[in-house]
Amino acid sequence: MSGTDPKIDEKAYWRATLRLTLGLLTIWFAVSYGAGILFREWLDQYAIGGAPLGFWFSQNGAIYVFVGLIFYYCHAMNRLERKFGIEA
Amino acid sequence: MDQQFWTFGFVGLTFAIYIGIAIWARAGSTGEFYVAGHDVHPTINGMATAADWMSAASFLSMAGLIAFLGYGGSVYLMGWTGGFVLLAVLLAPFLREFGKFTVPDFVGDRYNSTTARVIAVICALFVSFTYIAGQMKGVGVAFSGFLGVPFEWGIIIGMVVVFFYAVLGGMKGITYTQVAQYCVLIFAYTVPAIFISITITGTPVPQLGFISDIPDQNISMLEKLNTTLGDLGFLEYTQSSKAMVDIFAITGALMFGTAGLPHVIIRFFTVPSAKAARISAGWALVFIALLYTTAPAVGAFARINFIDTVDGATYIGDAENYAARAAEITAAGGKPVPEWYKDWEPTGLLTYEDKNRDGLMQYRGPDAPDGLLNEVEPNRDIFVLANPQIAKLPGWVIGLVVAGGLAAALSTAAGLLMVISSAVSHDICRRTLFPNMSDTAELRIARLAAAGAVMAAGLLGIFSNTLGFVAEVVAFAFGLAAASLFPVILLGIFWKRMNREGAITAMLTGLISTFSYIYYFKFGGGDPSQYLWSISPEGIGFVFMWLALLAGAGVALLTKAPPAEIQKLVEDIRIPGNRRRRGPADRGMAPVD
Numbered sequence: 001m002s003g004t005d006p007k008i009d010e011k012a013y014w015r016a017t018l019r020l021t022l023g024l025l026t027i028w029f030a031v032s033y034g035a036g037i038l039f040r041e042w043l044d045q046y047a048i049g050g051a052p053l054g055f056w057f058s059q060n061g062a063i064y065v066f067v068g069l070i071f072y073y074c075h076a077m078n079r080l081e082r083k084f085g086i087e088a
Numbered sequence: 089m090d091q092q093f094w095t096f097g098f099v100g101l102t103f104a105i106y107i108g109i110a111i112w113a114r115a116g117s118t119g120e121f122y123v124a125g126h127d128v129h130p131t132i133n134g135m136a137t138a139a140d141w142m143s144a145a146s147f148l149s150m151a152g153l154i155a156f157l158g159y160g161g162s163v164y165l166m167g168w169t170g171g172f173v174l175l176a177v178l179l180a181p182f183l184r185e186f187g188k189f190t191v192p193d194f195v196g197d198r199y200n201s202t203t204a205r206v207i208a209v210i211c212a213l214f215v216s217f218t219y220i221a222g223q224m225k226g227v228g229v230a231f232s233g234f235l236g237v238p239f240e241w242g243i244i245i246g247m248v249v250v251f252f253y254a255v256l257g258g259m260k261g262i263t264y265t266q267v268a269q270y271c272v273l274i275f276a277y278t279v280p281a282i283f284i285s286i287t288i289t290g291t292p293v294p295q296l297g298f299i300s301d302i303p304d305q306n307i308s309m310l311e312k313l314n315t316t317l318g319d320l321g322f323l324e325y326t327q328s329s330k331a332m333v334d335i336f337a338i339t340g341a342l343m344f345g346t347a348g349l350p351h352v353i354i355r356f357f358t359v360p361s362a363k364a365a366r367i368s369a370g371w372a373l374v375f376i377a378l379l380y381t382t383a384p385a386v387g388a389f390a391r392i393n394f395i396d397t398v399d400g401a402t403y404i405g406d407a408e409n410y411a412a413r414a415a416e417i418t419a420a421g422g423k424p425v426p427e428w429y430k431d432w433e434p435t436g437l438l439t440y441e442d443k444n445r446d447g448l449m450q451y452r453g454p455d456a457p458d459g460l461l462n463e464v465e466p467n468r469d470i471f472v473l474a475n476p477q478i479a480k481l482p483g484w485v486i487g488l489v490v491a492g493g494l495a496a497a498l499s500t501a502a503g504l505l506m507v508i509s510s511a512v513s514h515d516i517c518r519r520t521l522f523p524n525m526s527d528t529a530e531l532r533i534a535r536l537a538a539a540g541a542v543m544a545a546g547l548l549g550i551f552s553n554t555l556g557f558v559a560e561v562v563a564f565a566f567g568l569a570a571a572s573l574f575p576v577i578l579l580g581i582f583w584k585r586m587n588r589e590g591a592i593t594a595m596l597t598g599l600i601s602t603f604s605y606i607y608y609f610k611f612g613g614g615d616p617s618q619y620l621w622s623i624s625p626e627g628i629g630f631v632f633m634w635l636a637l638l639a640g641a642g643v644a645l646l647t648k649a650p651p652a653e654i655q656k657l658v659e660d661i662r663i664p665g666n667r668r669r670r671g672p673a674d675r676g677m678a679p680v681d
Contacts, residue, residue, distance in 0.1 A: 028173045032166045032343075039337050040159075040506045044326070049299030050308020055326040056346055058162035059154075059384040060295060063169045063377050070176045070370035077366060087665050 013084045020076050024069050031065040032058060092614035094487030095234050102491045104271050105507055106265045108497070110253030113261040118531050119680070121258030122189040124358040126680055128263055133364075134371025136263045137271035137355040139167075139499035141346075141372065142224025143219070147273060147496035152471035154387030155394075158317075160328035161387060162253050163338040163626075167566075169373060169380050170278055171338070171346025175577065176369035182581045185661040185678030190507075191350040191573065192515040195433050195595075197673040198580045200654055201588040209515045211572040212350040213506055214599070217548065219351075220504040224549020226497040228471070232435075234490045240550050247546040250498055254505045255538045259358060262502045266680040268581035269495035274378055276492025281382045283513040284389045284479045294385035313392055320399065321456030325388065337627030338392060343568025344633055348574030351503035354510075390471040397426045398464055399451040403440060404430070406575040426451060428477035437467040452642045461510045501545060508544075523676055564606060567629025571598030575636045579644075583663070584655045586640070594640025601632040 035043055040054030048056050081087075114452045115121040117238040128136070146168065154161030182490045186194055191212055196205025207249050224243050230240025232408040253261040277544050278294070285297035289309055307315075314324040323329055346352065355372075369612035401423045404413045414424035440449055452462040473493075476485045518525050525533075577596045579586040616624070623631060649655075657670040667679055 008663070008666075010659065010663055010666075014330050019660070024173070024177055032339065032413065034168050034338060036166055037160060037332060037339065039356070047176040049296075050301055051310050052326050055159055055162075055310075056299065058159065060298065060381050062166050062380055066173050066375050067370070067373050070366075070373055073177055074363075074366045074370055074432050076460050081363075081664065086663060 008086060010083055013080065013086065016080055016084075017077070019074070020080070024073055028069060032062045036062050059075065090542070091486055092235070092482035092638045094484040095490050096487075098484075098487040098491035099494060101492065102268075102495060103269055105562065106249055107252050107328055109260045109265045109268060110256050112571060113253075113257040113264050115531075118514075118527050118534065120260045121531055121534050122506070123354070123355075124260040124263045124513060127360055128358040128366040130359050130368035131371045132225070132267060133263070133355060133359050133368045134373075135270045135369065135375050136266035136358075137352065137372035138379075139266040139273065139495070140262075141352055141376060142273065142496055143500035144223050144229075144497035144654075146379065146383075146494065147443060147493050148226055148229070148472050148609045149469055151383045151386040151390060151471075151475075152468035154384055155391040155471045156325070157398040157566065158328060160258075160330050160335070163335055163342060165380055165384060167339045167342025168346060169376060172369055172373040174343060174347040175223035175352065175356070176373075177367055179366040179577055180356040180369050181579070181663045181664065183353060183360040183577070184356050184359065184365040185664055185667055187667055189354075189514055190271035190510050190676060191353055191521065193512065193677070195576055195591065196515070196519060197676070198654065198657070199576075199586075199588040199591045200650070200672045201592070204453050204588055204595070205515060205520060207592060207599075208573065208576070209400065209511045211568070211599055212511050213570045214603075215349065215565045215573070216351060216504045216507045216511075217544075218568070219349075220501055220508070220545045220546040223497045223501040223504065225543050227494060227501075228549055229488055230493045230497070232662075232665040234486075243351050243546050243549045246494070246498060246501070247542050247664070250502055251539065251542045254542065258534065258538070259354075259506055260505060261479075261498075265502065266499045269499040270375060270493040273492040274375070276488045276495070277379050277386075278382055279488060280476045280479065280481055281386050281389075281487050283481050283485070284475070285385060286392070287479060288389050289369035294382045294389075297659070298385040298388065306543060309392070310388065313388055316392070316395055317453065317513070319457065320395070320453050322453030324389070325540070331622050333621060334623050336629055337623045337630045339627075340630030341567050341570050341633075344570035344574050345568075345629055347568035348568075348572070348577065349498075349565070350507045353577075354506060355503070376432075386475065387471065390475050390478070393475075394466065394471070395451060397450055397478060400430065401425045401429075401449045403442065403446055403449050427479070428474050432470060432474050432476065439465045460524045474544065477496065490591050505538055505541045505545065508541040509534055511616075512537040512540075518635050521561060521674055564610075564667060565633075566604045567606060568599065570629040571602040571632040571636050575633060575640055579637070579640060581658065583641070584646075584658045585644060586648055587644045587647055587650045590640040590642075591644040591645025592637045597633055598629075598636035600647045601635060602629050605632070 012062030035054060036058030040058060044052035046053040119125050120352040150164055169295040183194055192205050193207040195208035227246035228239040228242040231237040232239040233559055253265045280294050281294040286292050289297035289300040290303040291300050302312055314326060317325055359365050359368050400418045403425050404410055410430055417424040429438060441463055442462050449464050451462045451464045452460050513530060517533055518530050536646060572595050574593045577599060607630045609625045651672055653670045653672050657673050660667045
């Protein structure tokens, strides 16, 4: 509960956070609702190993990407906080 | 070695460990009881969250559902993992920064309203009780199916064990038992999966076996399954009969529901900071993904094994001597009904009716090319429960699976019990009725409430037979969480202008609309032809979540903006380490460091 540091540009930090969040949610949407549902049939003409690609995204691939997204978010937020001098 | 021996051994050993941890991790204050003193390591919390999250439905029912539904089962895989991305980037770090004990704490303090707090309590209780009924039922099924213990007694044994660590240790005891339970359940899930993957595809990694070829045959495992199912008159495994819009909506309801489930959210209150909450969500999903990427392989393998062993087998009646008759059939070049089938038949999870009176078992889909009728009806839960036996794995593996299923059910039940008991002792007693209550008195009431919640959950489990199978009951909770709690928490963080009138409207809209829709179609005699945009009750929470968001935002815009101090509070929680005391919101309870 430290007081607000006048040097922190809160507005810019929040804008950057929102931009990052929206970007990650776009990928989140693309791999699950996109690749796994909306464009599944089209993607199924390709294959990964012995599995149709769209089907694979819906049962395995999307989950791997989700894990990657959260760790990237942590990494990017830490960088952002260093840049804005925020002690988390 | 006798299989019963191993099962009793594993279950007894794991239960002893849980009780040992409970005695070691007694809680001394309300902070320890509700949020484990806010000092759980993020990786440990990730593991506890994974156990908290993966329920009896994930462990016992999911692979079976996927085995049956094929591509249609993807809604569970994407839905029950994708929600963690939403939690990590939209909710968990900000709610941790807010720094209190429960979800109704946030709703009540952020919107500065007792009404909003009480409605949030109702939503949380509703969601948690629906969910916990499924867990207790899972405990009863595991006990009655494997240990020969009557269903009700199985639930009572489960209640006693949960009672120990939830009442003594609160969140602190639950956290460390959940870590132990995660280890048990993931080991129990992956060991049989590895064995089965080796026998079917020759690859020890199930995730790779899933996309591999069948050894010595120039065909992939999934293609072979597609062909086999087609020959029997089923839909191809990689296709679904569900409408795309319904698949979209169910996935959405499960994802947003995951993010709105109070027992998952409160796990992120136990870590030291917002930064720790973010990384902890990442670890949670890693530990969950271990099981969730294995499940589709288990489902596909189970379907193959089931067809291989059951279809075309000669049935042996209960009046005949199984061993003698089976040897006779094998000697004559036939295939006897497998032993595991006879073992499970008395549970009613498998039924056989010899429609064409040829003594053989035909497993057929609705469009069988040979025109034969289906004679075997397996329950979906059988695929995980009997999987080790179907694959002829040793007896100790089966004992392990039972211990794992119980770990999954008990760990989730414990997390839900925390939500239920804190809603009573903290949100209702301390924050609404008796604001001057002492910490010691609140802790005593919290223990009492936890004890009461264990009883209520057990009774609900015992009478849950009318509620359908485990996964279906659980699916109920998600729509409600997505439509009632997710919108107010999201808007409370991302939109400063959101006010109490909007919050109350949003919660009531989501709760009432979703509940009515589900009730009408599940219990009120509604017919699927009346579905709104052909969306089933499982997916409707996704639609009504948007309705709640719009209704809440609309009402907020038509009414007064929240006080300046509240808006400053929202700015505070967006920046880690920046939380300050704000008059109207923190009068009843100060945030922690």
